[in-house]
Amino acid sequence: MLDGYIIAYLNLDEVIRIIREEDDAKASLIAAFSLTDVQAEAILNMRLRSLRKLEEIELRTEHKALTEEKSHLEALLASERKQWGEIARQIGELKKDYGQDTEIGRRRTSFSGVSDVDLDEVATSMIEREPITVILSEKGWIRAIKGHTTEIDEKGFKTGDRLKLMVHAQTTDKLLLLSTGGKVHTLGGDKLPGGRSQGEPVRLMVDIEEGQDLVDLFVYRPGRKRVIASRKGDGFVVAEDELIANTRKGKQVLNVSGTEEAKLIVPVEGDMVAVIGENRKLLVFGIDQLPEMGRGKGVRLQKYKDGGLSDLKTFAASAGLTWTDSSGRTYSKSMADLGEWVAERATAGRQPPTGFPRNNRFTG
């Protein structure tokens, strides 16, 4: 179409003459300048105003620009590489308009690695630290009274039930519970029911198997060790850190089979071990003869013909062995006096010295 306009301008006078004089101006135009129908139509519809030369220049430049663009577009359509280049250019423009230096383009979310805050500290700081006395009954009901007391209210137990043991602790402490099956369960001091009620059965808080009973309850202290022993007389040393469990199932520590039961879990307070059997034989040996394990059957502590283990105590050789009888009197024997009873572990032992409690326990 623009070609037509340009031809019109070039031969303006002739075009005017044709339009003025000829009957069928359109056909004459087509014939005279070899125009197409569309071009001729466009020329005839042209305004007189557009006769100004300025328009011609504008038309020329427009024509040039469009021809350029057409060839550019055709090249683009032909070459895939050029298409990608065009896309890249547009992406570049978009990047400029929404770049990191603009208000809307600036990155708002920053990154950071995982923070290294001690989670245990966080957990304990969530609990208010208060002293409590944990009371465990014979039938397995547990509660925690505020404050450290030694007086307990008999009415706090169900009929037929009575106190088994009580422990002073803090709400932030963890309490470890040993069952006859050799499993150790963990209870949080803050999770125990209040002291005014009769408590809750421990079996609701942790999974203790059928037929198993509770043996002992104590406060967890990191770094401390204990001697765990079965009634049959097998045992070993275990670190309290190994006993902590996060689940209700607890941790199997002492492997017992058949009618065997875990009986004792005593803190290590020295380098000597004293054991007394149900047959009232006392044996003393060094704790280094016991292995330190996380889990297992253990080694034989004392040999018995009949019966099993009654009690176990650890003491420092320098301090000597002490025990209290039923009337509250304290006896103590230094290592020199204990010579008769010191032997290898797994031997039978001898009758205990005079004054030893009748009930074969180190605490009368």
Next chain:
Amino acid sequence: MSDDDIPSPEDGAERIVDLRQALEERYLSYALSTITQRALPDARDGLKPVHRRIIHAMRLLRLGPNEAFKKSAKVVGDVIGSFHPHGDQSIYDAMVRLAQDFAMRYPLVDGQGNFGNIDGDGAAAYRYTEARMTDVAMRLLEGITENAVDFKPTYDGSNDEPVVLPGNFPNLLANGSQGIAVGMATSVPPHNVAEICEAALHLIMNPSATVAELMQFIPGPDFPTGGILVEPQASILSAYETGRGSFRLRSRWVREDKGRGVYQIVVTEIPYGVQKSKLVEKIAELLLAKKLPLLKDIRDESADDIRLVIEPRAGTVDPAILMEQLFKLTDLEQRIPLNMNVLDRGTIPRVMSLRRRSSPGSSTARTCWSGAPTTGWAKSPDGSKCSTATSSPISTSTR
């Protein structure tokens, strides 16, 4: 009700229909319709059908960013009448979300009036508010008049609507999308456009670039509400590679000393998708239930900015531990899921990795490329109907 009361079908056409089969058929077609026509965005322009129709309607109303605002009711009415035969409130809610600068990283709608706020207050009714498009929405529409995309008839056949928007803007990755269909869902977080552009340019130069390489340009999502992403690099990488994962997003906080050893913590940015008022309520509840022993008080001092003041019980409390507690128990730390499940080519839902999402070019759109569109070409006598338009450089690819 006896047999005589039941009307028999016309023409005596009776069928025994198995209930189970009938239920299956009908539920399947409902499920398919939610997947393809409702909840999942198109991978090419990142829009769900309702949003696309809103933008198309706004274009027909000539609501460009420099034009005057028009009543939202007008937009909603046009969308309902011509394009989207569903509820008016849902359409308006969708439009409101497009206008919120705390919900959209690059808002598509410029709203005038009450369009809701980060406290969870809703927008005003659509008879009160006014709206127009933003520059971003205009970029999405670029080239639509030059026959860049296919049009299909609307639900009643009286109009045409675009199948997908041509889009000179990587909307799917930039603004993200969340949706729940039947049997599948999608969650794409928003990202930073400048970074996406750099990654796209890199991908053009190196078509076989790996996701790890692309992550040099796109380190992770960029939320409109800011925050801090605490996720190890490796886990972000694996999320982008498989298209599924999650990010832990934390609030931004600073410690303000008040002198004499006393300090307070000020939270300036909260995680994406969290309502500030509910957050403060929940923290206050926990405080009253004595679950936060290190905390003394929480105050909301926000005005135009976000400012939550947290007072520790004593100046000796370690702020890091106090914040760890709060992050664990409240929405000050939020998990943002990633599930890049989008409609491939507008029809097939597929979980895509970052690479597929950002690679430019679509084989179907390759027939239309150009630079500046011109109207003169439609009447070009030389017959070459070279449809000129720009096509989305950021869309799915066949690579």
